[in-house]
Amino acid sequence: MPMLVDLLGSQIVRTVMLGAALVGAVSGMVGVFAVLRRQSLLSDTISHAALPGVCLGFLLAGERDLTTIMLVALLTAMAAALSVLAIGRLTPLKTDAQLGIVLSVYFAVGVVLLSHIQAQGGGARAGITTFLFGQAAALSAQDLWVLGGVFAVATLFFVVLWKEIKLATFDPIAAAALGLPVRALELGLTVLLALTIVAGIQLVGVVLMVAVLIAPAVAARQWIGNLGAMTILAMGIGGLVGAGGALLSATGRGLATGPIVVLLASAVVLVSILAAPRRGVVWQALSAQLQRWRISGDRVLLAMDRLAAAHHDPDYPSEKGMLDTMLGRPLPGVMRRLEGQGLVRPVVHDPESSPHWVLTPAGRRRAEALRRTGHGPD
Amino acid sequence: MAGSADLHEPGFALHVEDLTVRYGSSIALWDIDLDVPPGRLVAIVGPNGSGKSTLLKSVMGLLRPVAGHIRIFGEPISRARSRVAYVHQRAEVDWDFPATVLEVVTMGLYRRIGWLRPVRKAHRQAALEALAEVGMEAFATRQIGQLSGGQQQRVFIARALIQQADLVLLDEPLAGVDAVSEDIILSLLRSLRDRGKSVVVVHHDLSTVRRRFDWMVLLNRRLIAQGEMRDVYTPANLKAAYGGQMAVFDAADADDPARSGRVGGQV
Ligand SMILES: Nc1ncnc2c1ncn2[C@@H]1O[C@H](COP(=O)(O)OP(=O)(O)OP(=O)(O)O)[C@@H](O)[C@H]1O
Ligand SMILES: [Mg+2]
Numbered sequence: 001m002p003m004l005v006d007l008l009g010s011q012i013v014r015t016v017m018l019g020a021a022l023v024g025a026v027s028g029m030v031g032v033f034a035v036l037r038r039q040s041l042l043s044d045t046i047s048h049a050a051l052p053g054v055c056l057g058f059l060l061a062g063e064r065d066l067t068t069i070m071l072v073a074l075l076t077a078m079a080a081a082l083s084v085l086a087i088g089r090l091t092p093l094k095t096d097a098q099l100g101i102v103l104s105v106y107f108a109v110g111v112v113l114l115s116h117i118q119a120q121g122g123g124a125r126a127g128i129t130t131f132l133f134g135q136a137a138a139l140s141a142q143d144l145w146v147l148g149g150v151f152a153v154a155t156l157f158f159v160v161l162w163k164e165i166k167l168a169t170f171d172p173i174a175a176a177a178l179g180l181p182v183r184a185l186e187l188g189l190t191v192l193l194a195l196t197i198v199a200g201i202q203l204v205g206v207v208l209m210v211a212v213l214i215a216p217a218v219a220a221r222q223w224i225g226n227l228g229a230m231t232i233l234a235m236g237i238g239g240l241v242g243a244g245g246a247l248l249s250a251t252g253r254g255l256a257t258g259p260i261v262v263l264l265a266s267a268v269v270l271v272s273i274l275a276a277p278r279r280g281v282v283w284q285a286l287s288a289q290l291q292r293w294r295i296s297g298d299r300v301l302l303a304m305d306r307l308a309a310a311h312h313d314p315d316y317p318s319e320k321g322m323l324d325t326m327l328g329r330p331l332p333g334v335m336r337r338l339e340g341q342g343l344v345r346p347v348v349h350d351p352e353s354s355p356h357w358v359l360t361p362a363g364r365r366r367a368e369a370l371r372r373t374g375h376g377p378d
Numbered sequence: 379m380a381g382s383a384d385l386h387e388p389g390f391a392l393h394v395e396d397l398t399v400r401y402g403s404s405i406a407l408w409d410i411d412l413d414v415p416p417g418r419l420v421a422i423v424g425p426n427g428s429g430k431s432t433l434l435k436s437v438m439g440l441l442r443p444v445a446g447h448i449r450i451f452g453e454p455i456s457r458a459r460s461r462v463a464y465v466h467q468r469a470e471v472d473w474d475f476p477a478t479v480l481e482v483v484t485m486g487l488y489r490r491i492g493w494l495r496p497v498r499k500a501h502r503q504a505a506l507e508a509l510a511e512v513g514m515e516a517f518a519t520r521q522i523g524q525l526s527g528g529q530q531q532r533v534f535i536a537r538a539l540i541q542q543a544d545l546v547l548l549d550e551p552l553a554g555v556d557a558v559s560e561d562i563i564l565s566l567l568r569s570l571r572d573r574g575k576s577v578v579v580v581h582h583d584l585s586t587v588r589r590r591f592d593w594m595v596l597l598n599r600r601l602i603a604q605g606e607m608r609d610v611y612t613p614a615n616l617k618a619a620y621g622g623q624m625a626v627f628d629a630a631d632a633d634d635p636a637r638s639g640r641v642g643g644q645v
Contacts, residue, residue, distance in 0.1 A: 036472070160494060163488050164488065166477075167485045170471060170475045170477060170482070174466065174485065175488075177463075177464040178488060179456075179489055180488070180489065225478070225521045226477075226478070227475075227476045227477060230476050
């Protein structure tokens with residue numbers, strides 16, 4: 001603990017955490033729309049295509065100057081997005097093949113340039129490899145202004161064009177029919193996506209950047225059915241995960257930031273996919289089980305009601321084996337559930353020792369309702 | 379503003395002249411001339427792939443035709459957008475999108491609300507009223523993903539109603555819709571027509587089209603026929619539109635050719 005406090009007290013660590021939080025938040029915001037527009041793979045392509053730009057920017061500036069690097073990386077990232085568009089127009093290739101081709105070609109060029117730069121040797125040049133997996137510690141105080149600028153641009157974009165973007169994302173045909181400039185909005189979103197990716201790669205690296213975009217949005221969607229609230233939650237998740245990852249990677253020397261951030265984000269996604277109400281796996285499994293119990297219970301009540309009617313005895317004790325035979329074995333626990341709900345009552349039926357039950361008055365009422373409304377089997 | 383001198387065929391709700399539309403090298407519509415008078419309930423009928431959806435998309439300016447022009451109450455779509463509403467096929471959106479029914483209906487007002495202006499209470503009120511017209515007001519706060527197909531269709535129609543357009547185009551609003559939703563939708567379309575609006579519906583079911591619509595456009599890449607239902611709904615026209623897909627006609631039942639044989643069905 002004292003180590004953590006020391007770390008937080010350090011100016012450098014605070015800079016890094018703030019930068020990572022900004023990157024995470026803007027990724028969460030932009031990522032919501034990338035996910036809703038089914039652009040996960042496009043995001044991955046754009047981010048890999050930033051690598052040649054990073055290298056070219058490095059060669060141009062002759063040093064690790066974030067602004068130059070980002071500008072050139074933005075150019076190659078956008079070039080990749082346009083390449084995908086062009087291949088889609090000119091060839092019959094399916095989307096995944098288009099993306100696969102563009103991703104690998106741009107990334108290959110990037111790796112070649114990277115090797116070239118490294119071969120030149122020199123201390124600063126070695127730092128270029130951190131763009132593969134990210135190194136938050138490399139962030140300087142000036143870089144914060146750049147990241148803050150990207151955050152401001154993205155926020156302004158969404159605040160100003162909120163409802164138009166919402167409609168163009170949900171229903172582009174209706175948006176175009178209303179006369180909204182859907183193409184221009186899509187272009188704006190794509191530029192913003194590339195800008196966000198380029199802003200994030202110093203911290204997260206080109207290889208894993210897509211996870212930081214996608215994970216907060218996927219997690220947020222699990223909990224929330226409102227676009228605005230979902231976006232804010234995704235920003236929060238992204239910001240926390242970014243800052244947390246930066247802090248953790250700062251504690252261990254040379255630990256790349258990207259993988260840590262991605263692992264944290266994946267943990268949040270996992271919890272959300274499991275535990276979220278309604279959409280969560282656990283919730284769905286539970287409600288499916290409840291449903292099965294209810295149906296099975298209804299079948300038991302109807303069967304007991306039928307037995308009672310056949311024997312002209314409302315208090316006819318139904319035997320377990322008999323019910324099993326009629327229903328093909330109800331779910332385990334169903335009788336106990338019915339007892340708990342006060343619909344059936346266990347009775348001893350001498351001289352037999354097997355379990356027997358009778359319908360309680362409440363059980364008879366429910367069975368009768370089932371018979372009348374036709375819900376349940378038969 | 380355009381003076382009336384700029385208007386071309388303003389007497390028609392929809393005027394289409396020499397329209398040809400192509401997707402790549404395949405021709406979807408060929409040299410269509412079409413006039414829809416105002417205040418009609420119009421069915422566009424034709425076999426699969428005959429260009430019905432393409433026609434509506436061309437009218438909305440969503441496709442660029444290779445030839446011809448289209449006018450809505452005499453004006454090109456760019457100047458008539460506020461007078462026309464369009465309900466596209468239901469399958470064309472992501473129904474898992476995080477939005478409520480009320481939000482989706484409000485989207486019909488986004489253009490009228492304008493850039494930089496937020497959705498206000500009055501807009502939501504209008505959306506609630508549109509929802510009430512389609513019998514969906516109880517679902518206002520429901521997620522759109524949690525609706526049945528017929529309910530989704532009614533929400534889309536509410537989104538068109540809220541635009542208070544004079545011409546409403548609907549692409550297969552009755553496809554995959556149960557009897558309750560169908561009744562609601564049809565009586566709504568009739569009441570629009572009775573209020574003087576023009577309603578153009580792509581319709582697939584030949585056996586019901588005659589009872590439900592009063593004007594018919596028969597299409598199969600080319601225009602086969604157009605006009606009053608009783609004039610257009612003839613064995614000869616249907617045969618021309620459905621061609622080889624048409625089974626033999628029973629002359630005795632020529633009064634209702636759809637009943638005889640298997641018009642429009644698979645052969
Ligand atoms: N985006 C597209 N790209 C290429 N061809 C298309 C496209 N959309 C439609 N077509 C073709 O154009 C023709 C007309 O299609 P359209 O969707 O207008 O027919 P439709 O009458 O609405 O058919 P359906 O009854 O099946 O809805 C079809 O042959 C179709 O294959
Ligand atoms: Mg169609």
